[in-house]
Amino acid sequence: MIKKNTPKERRIILKHADDPKYSNRIDCYLREGGYAMLKKSLKMKPEEIGEEVLQSGVRGRGGAGFPAGMKWKFLDRKSGKPIYLICNADESEPGTFKDRQIIHKDPHQLIEGMMIAAYAIQAKQAFIYIRAEFFEGAKILERAIEEAKEKGFCGEKILGSKYSCDLVVHRGAGAYICGEETGLIESLEGKRPNPRIKPPYFPAVLGLYQCPTIVNNVETLCNVKHVLEIGGKAFSEIGKPNNTGTRIWCVSGHVKKPGYYEFECGALTLGEMIYDVCGGLLPGRSLQAVIPGGSSSKILRADERFSGKLKDGTEFDWGVEDIPLDFDGPMAAGTMSGSGGIIVMDDSVDMVEAMANINAFYAHESCGQCTPCREGSLWMRKITKRMCDGGAREEDADLLLSVANQIEGRTICAFGEAAAWPTQSFIAKFRDHFEDKAKNPERKKSSLQLI
Amino acid sequence: MNLSADTIQEIDQIIPKYPEKRSAALMVIHLIQDEIGAIDLEACEWIAQKLEVQPINIQELITFYPMLREKPWGKKHLRVCRTLPCALRGSYATCQSLEKKLGVKEGHVSDNGEYSLEFMECLADCGEGPVVMVDEQTYENVDAEKAVLLADLLLKGKLDSSKKFVSYEQALVSESKTKASVKSKSSKK
Ligand SMILES: Cc1cc2nc3c(=O)[nH]c(=O)nc-3n(C[C@H](O)[C@H](O)[C@H](O)COP(=O)(O)O)c2cc1C
Ligand code: SF4
Ligand code: FES
Numbered sequence: 001m002i003k004k005n006t007p008k009e010r011r012i013i014l015k016h017a018d019d020p021k022y023s024n025r026i027d028c029y030l031r032e033g034g035y036a037m038l039k040k041s042l043k044m045k046p047e048e049i050g051e052e053v054l055q056s057g058v059r060g061r062g063g064a065g066f067p068a069g070m071k072w073k074f075l076d077r078k079s080g081k082p083i084y085l086i087c088n089a090d091e092s093e094p095g096t097f098k099d100r101q102i103i104h105k106d107p108h109q110l111i112e113g114m115m116i117a118a119y120a121i122q123a124k125q126a127f128i129y130i131r132a133e134f135f136e137g138a139k140i141l142e143r144a145i146e147e148a149k150e151k152g153f154c155g156e157k158i159l160g161s162k163y164s165c166d167l168v169v170h171r172g173a174g175a176y177i178c179g180e181e182t183g184l185i186e187s188l189e190g191k192r193p194n195p196r197i198k199p200p201y202f203p204a205v206l207g208l209y210q211c212p213t214i215v216n217n218v219e220t221l222c223n224v225k226h227v228l229e230i231g232g233k234a235f236s237e238i239g240k241p242n243n244t245g246t247r248i249w250c251v252s253g254h255v256k257k258p259g260y261y262e263f264e265c266g267a268l269t270l271g272e273m274i275y276d277v278c279g280g281l282l283p284g285r286s287l288q289a290v291i292p293g294g295s296s297s298k299i300l301r302a303d304e305r306f307s308g309k310l311k312d313g314t315e316f317d318w319g320v321e322d323i324p325l326d327f328d329g330p331m332a333a334g335t336m337s338g339s340g341g342i343i344v345m346d347d348s349v350d351m352v353e354a355m356a357n358i359n360a361f362y363a364h365e366s367c368g369q370c371t372p373c374r375e376g377s378l379w380m381r382k383i384t385k386r387m388c389d390g391g392a393r394e395e396d397a398d399l400l401l402s403v404a405n406q407i408e409g410r411t412i413c414a415f416g417e418a419a420a421w422p423t424q425s426f427i428a429k430f431r432d433h434f435e436d437k438a439k440n441p442e443r444k445k446s447s448l449q450l451i
Numbered sequence: 452m453n454l455s456a457d458t459i460q461e462i463d464q465i466i467p468k469y470p471e472k473r474s475a476a477l478m479v480i481h482l483i484q485d486e487i488g489a490i491d492l493e494a495c496e497w498i499a500q501k502l503e504v505q506p507i508n509i510q511e512l513i514t515f516y517p518m519l520r521e522k523p524w525g526k527k528h529l530r531v532c533r534t535l536p537c538a539l540r541g542s543y544a545t546c547q548s549l550e551k552k553l554g555v556k557e558g559h560v561s562d563n564g565e566y567s568l569e570f571m572e573c574l575a576d577c578g579e580g581p582v583v584m585v586d587e588q589t590y591e592n593v594d595a596e597k598a599v600l601l602a603d604l605l606l607k608g609k610l611d612s613s614k615k616f617v618s619y620e621q622a623l624v625s626e627s628k629t630k631a632s633v634k635s636k637s638s639k640k
């Protein structure tokens with residue numbers, strides 16, 4: 001048998017994260033050349049930085065994959081209102097644990113990226129909205145900001161220039177919906193985090209305090225520093241066209257070596273990730289399903305095939321294992337790379353239990369503003385829980401599907417889709433499991449309890 | 452409500468960091484909840500006055516956000532991650548282990564007020580599940596069996612000094628400590 005080479009990681013964002021000689025203190029960051037890019041950018045015109053970021057093609061790492069440079073262009077600069085920058089460090093999409101690594105192990109990289117971004121958009125003030133479960137993470141960031149202030153990297157008259165921008169750490173309080181950018185903004189205003197209707201509340205126009213606001217993910221803002229370091233054009237050559245730079249993939253569930261791995265976009269396939277990088281499945285198990293981009297993304301069944309034409313015209317015919325890990329690959333397979341959280345499930349999993357677990361999450365986290373989302377997510381939890389408790393009925397699959405279909409597209413924010421897509425895709429791909437449940441309602445001894 | 456001078460000082464430092472006072476709500480609530488364990492009506496009124504809003508504007512936050520409390524948790528609060536990646540690695544069994552060992556039901560406080568246990572949604576450490584937090588410390592790969600050991604150490608008051616259970620947060624510090632000692636050794640040369 002020919003032994004395949006394990007694909008090689010390319011660590012840009014996580015370069016120092018697990019380096020035994022590296023710590024999260026500023027002296028360490030400075031020793032590695034930290035804050036040199038901030039110095040360089042303060043000598044550039046803000047628009048020039050925006051152009052570099054646009055040219056780099058860097059897409060948002062928070063879930064939607066929207067090009068960062070383009071988002072910055074949408075900023076309303078004419079109103080004359082102050083501009084705000086917010087770093088989304090809520091990291092709450094199940095299966096995602098990349099921002100945690102950056103915040104705890106290399107906080108200055110984030111601060112430098114943020115201060116460059118803040119200068120580029122001419123923000124008056126910047127915030128890091130961090131989930132409250134990261135107790136230590138918030139303390140690390142606060143200390144890092146103090147260190148950066150002492151050296152003049154943020155606060156008043158940064159590095160002796162005319163530009164001033166304060167950076168404030170703001171803690172959430174355990175609600176997933178605070179990851180949604182307009183929910184986050186409401187939360188930062190001291191209110192319940194009810195997402196706002198878009199339009200008109202696109203943050204770049206009407207954000208924090210009704211002022212133009214940019215919300216970017218932790219990993220996206222770190223990338224800004226690297227775009228400046230190598231130049232927008234060179235950055236756009238890392239990865240693939242439309243899928244530039246590296247991505248941090250978080251693998252969890254039934255693999256031998258779960259963890260976070262940084263690769264150039266498109267450098268490897270889902271199969272290579274599972275079998276070569278993560279050491280494959282546990283002994284005696286086989287692959288049943290993969291959720292490729294956080295729990296909100298549509299599930300993939302191990303024996304599915306996908307064919308069609310990519311945007312650039314090339315035809316593809318993929319099995320699940322052939323899907324390239326970038327933004328467009330999972331999209332072509334009818335799902336999404338979302339937040340980069342890959343959840344692997346082997347043949348020991350009862351898919352109805354897995355569905356019930358996911359439904360319990362969305363039922364718990366709906367903000368409750370929209371009736372279809374609030375009621376629908378509760379019903380989906382209730383039905384799947386009943387199915388797992390021995391009360392499955394033949395018509396449950398259709399019932400679940402009809403509830404999910406009545407949520408999608410009928411809500412204020414994309415949480416509605418995030419709650420509906422799992423159910424829709426589970427039923428489409430594992431309908432047999434849901435129908436079997438009515439025939440064999442007892443929980444199998446061999447399967448793990450997931451609800 | 453008797454708040455320590457330190458907490459009041461911190462509150463007074465935090466509020467002016469925001470362009471609008473109301474924005475400081477969550478941060479002020481955290482500070483007070485950390486000190487007195489929960490935000491009761493009196494605390495709500497105090498915060499509301501401080502931030503120049505109505506008490507309901509504070510109460511609606513306490514009742515919405517999962518980590519804000521009207522009644523305190525136990526002296527030691529344990530959080531177990533319930534969400535799929537952790538569940539796939541046995542977090543339901545972990546939670547049941549802890550319930551049994553600590554004599555407290557999930558979502559409740561033990562009769563003596565010492566312990567409380569809570570199922571949480573994803574704690575963003577899914578690669579090392581099941582994840583259990585004891586107050587502010589995060590313990591990884593705590594399966595049902597390890598949960599028994601962890602609870603044992605906790606009951607004996609020896610969890611913090613245990614070498615068997617080093618939290619994610621402790622590992623960060625001890626790593627940089629060994630790094631520092633490596634550094635000072637090499638600088639002596
Ligand atoms: C329900 C929901 C939850 C979200 N959670 C997060 C999150 O935890 N972290 C994050 O960065 N983005 C999250 N997002 C995406 C944000 O709304 C926003 O698109 C993102 O922060 C923008 O940053 P980016 O362009 O750098 O990706 C979430 C979106 C939705 C609809
Ligand atoms: S879709 Fe759900 S989470 Fe989003 S605003 Fe409506 S009720 Fe809230
Ligand atoms: S599912 Fe437990 S930490 Fe994410």
